[in-house]
Amino acid sequence: xxxxxxxxxxxxxxxxxxxxxxxxxxxxxxxxxxxxxxxxxxxxxxxxxxxxxxxxxxxxxxxxxxxxxxxxxxxxxxxxxxxxxxxxxxxxxxxxxxxxxxxxxxxxxx
Numbered sequence: 001x002x003x004x005x006x007x008x009x010x011x012x013x014x015x016x017x018x019x020x021x022x023x024x025x026x027x028x029x030x031x032x033x034x035x036x037x038x039x040x041x042x043x044x045x046x047x048x049x050x051x052x053x054x055x056x057x058x059x060x061x062x063x064x065x066x067x068x069x070x071x072x073x074x075x076x077x078x079x080x081x082x083x084x085x086x087x088x089x090x091x092x093x094x095x096x097x098x099x100x101x102x103x104x105x106x107x108x109x110x
Contacts, residue, residue, distance in 0.1 A: 040091055
């Protein structure tokens, strides 16, 4: 029996994972600071939806869930990630696309 990499997650699979990440982060936040969930919901975009500590917690939660669900060690943050105004943490949809790319990059070659 050969080990084959799992197929790339679908956009719907990734969006569900991101929804779980938002829900897990919301469990740690006071009611007034909880995040909404929709594809356009802001995350870390300067609107105050998420502060820097919440961003760190969110990344840790997401990387853990990615490992559990997809079996890869995805890296979601690098030193200059937030320098681009179109960074992947600005809203839910951008983050979901970033997660798909990170999972693909972390997957072993076929």
